[in-house]
Amino acid sequence: xxxxxxxxxxxxxxxxxxxxxxxxxxxxxxxxxxxxxxxxxxxxxxxxxxxxxxxxxxxxxxxxxxxxxxxxxxxxxxxxxxxxxxxxxxxxxxxxxxxxxxxxxxxxxxxxxxxxxxxxxxxxxxxxxxxxxxxxxxxxxxxxxxxxxxxxxxxxxxxxxxxxxxxxxxxxxxxxxxxxxxxxxxxxxxx
Amino acid sequence: xxxxxxxxxxxxxxxxxxxxxxxxxxxxxxxxxxxxxxxxxxxxxxxxxxxxxxxxxxxxxxxxxxxxxxxxxxxxxxxxxxxxxxxxxxxxxxxxxxxxxxxxxxxxxxxxxxxxxxxxxxxxxxxxxxxxxxxxxxxxxxxxxxxxxxxxxxxxxxxxxxxxxxxxxxxxxxxxxxxxxxxxxxxxxxx
DNA sequence: CGCTATCCGGAGGGGTGCCTCCATTAACGT
DNA sequence: ACGTTAATGGAGGCACCCCTCCGGATAGCG
Numbered sequence: 439x440x441x442x443x444x445x446x447x448x449x450x451x452x453x454x455x456x457x458x459x460x461x462x463x464x465x466x467x468x469x470x471x472x473x474x475x476x477x478x479x480x481x482x483x484x485x486x487x488x489x490x491x492x493x494x495x496x497x498x499x500x501x502x503x504x505x506x507x508x509x510x511x512x513x514x515x516x517x518x519x520x521x522x523x524x525x526x527x528x529x530x531x532x533x534x535x536x537x538x539x540x541x542x543x544x545x546x547x548x549x550x551x552x553x554x555x556x557x558x559x560x561x562x563x564x565x566x567x568x569x570x571x572x573x574x575x576x577x578x579x580x581x582x583x584x585x586x587x588x589x590x591x592x593x594x595x596x597x598x599x600x601x602x603x604x605x606x607x608x609x610x611x612x613x614x615x616x617x618x619x620x621x622x623x624x625x626x627x628x629x
Numbered sequence: 630x631x632x633x634x635x636x637x638x639x640x641x642x643x644x645x646x647x648x649x650x651x652x653x654x655x656x657x658x659x660x661x662x663x664x665x666x667x668x669x670x671x672x673x674x675x676x677x678x679x680x681x682x683x684x685x686x687x688x689x690x691x692x693x694x695x696x697x698x699x700x701x702x703x704x705x706x707x708x709x710x711x712x713x714x715x716x717x718x719x720x721x722x723x724x725x726x727x728x729x730x731x732x733x734x735x736x737x738x739x740x741x742x743x744x745x746x747x748x749x750x751x752x753x754x755x756x757x758x759x760x761x762x763x764x765x766x767x768x769x770x771x772x773x774x775x776x777x778x779x780x781x782x783x784x785x786x787x788x789x790x791x792x793x794x795x796x797x798x799x800x801x802x803x804x805x806x807x808x809x810x811x812x813x814x815x816x817x818x819x820x
Numbered sequence: 821c822g823c824t825a826t827c828c829g830g831a832g833g834g835g836t837g838c839c840t841c842c843a844t845t846a847a848c849g850t
Numbered sequence: 851a852c853g854t855t856a857a858t859g860g861a862g863g864c865a866c867c868c869c870t871c872c873g874g875a876t877a878g879c880g
Contacts, residue, residue, distance in 0.1 A: 454826090455827065455878080457827070458877095461827085477668070484867095486829095493830070493869080498828085503868090597793065597796060597798070601793040602789060603792070616789050619781055622818070648846075648847065648857075648858090652858085673838070688838090
């Protein structure tokens with residue numbers, strides 16, 4: 439399901455020449471870093487600088503700030519949604535929790551991403567769909583097994599978890615503790 | 630300025646003349662609006678414009694962006710911490726939940742505030758102390774009464790709640806639903 | 821090896837926001 | 851009422867950022 443034989447049109451088209459593709463990847467990596475550090479308003483010139491390419495190269499690959507932003511986001515989502523398959527054979531509750539922990543790892547430190555998530559856009563909507571397709575079944579399975587409260591939909595869970603992890607926790611142990619509280623709230627009322 | 634025995638003077642000094650104080654208040658109100666809409670990187674000139682004062686007036690009252698920002702934050706914290714007293718006579722759990730709902734109302738829509746909360750600063754640290762002094766006892770009382778899980782400290786709760794409410798929920802009903810899940814996680818493990 | 825389509829980098833014009841400075845205004849005390 | 855003085859506001863200098871454009875470099879191919 440996840441390994442598509444042909445790349446979806448949603449994802450930014452990648453250049454074909456080797457050097458161009460190298461720069462493309464470096465830009466996305468740098469953008470992930472800088473957006474993570476400085477928020478969504480980060481300087482594009484700083485991103486190009488850190489990627490070791492000229493500003494012109496950035497603009498050729500990503501005509502506007504939003505394009506770059508979306509490309510980073512799409513990368514995260516691809517990795518995240520692909521990881522859902524690995525968890526299919528765990529027990530329902532453990533599978534859900536495991537996936538949510540990956541969710542934290544992928545989306546957690548990017549407050550810029552969370553910040554922009556609200557703004558409507560074609561790509562973001564598609565990514566939402568993809569995340570829901572990956573995580574939704576895990577929640578429904580846990581609910582069917584009586585391991586998760588039935589009155590929560592997947593959107594609630596996403597907001598619950600991503601809200602908590604949007605902050606940088608100086609102490610990772612605390613992050614897990616807070617996450618555990620939230621997950622306890624996800625269990626059925628009387629167990 | 631180390632006069633901390635009176636909590637009133639920890640906060641930014643206010644001008645004494647009537648018109649000056651009017652402008653001061655208008656600036657804070659405008660800043661709250663604009664920071665809420667545009668995030669922490671909002672234009673100071675836009676804030677001055679919306680407050681109906683010149684940019685010079687803004688800079689005289691608040692020498693830098695951070696000063697304005699802190700002033701807005703301090704206002705929120707004052708109102709929030711004052712509200713804790715009203716709840717003293719409710720049942721322990723209800724008092725805690727009630728206060729957390731006010732917490733949401735005051736801090737919830739300001740993603741800019743949440744965003745900057747991480748950055749260390751004297752004023753922010755003082756405000757943290759003030760919030761903890763207001764809300765901490767409510768949590769401890771609920772824990773003593775067996776209404777809240779004992780293995781959560783107040784910092785955990787603050788992060789849990791503020792994380793969730795940092796986003797704008799298009800549907801307030803969903804926000805309450807998500808909050809309810811989190812609060813269920815706060816209850817003792819076996820009830 | 822040599823050719824060409826493709827890609828690269830960064831200079832530069834336009835725009836916006838930050839902050840200072842000072843001539844002008846108007847609030848307050850008497 | 852009137853002088854004193856705090857307070858005002860916006861012009862302007864500076865810095866940074868956005869984005870375009872084009873001469874030079876180079877990967878890939880025959």
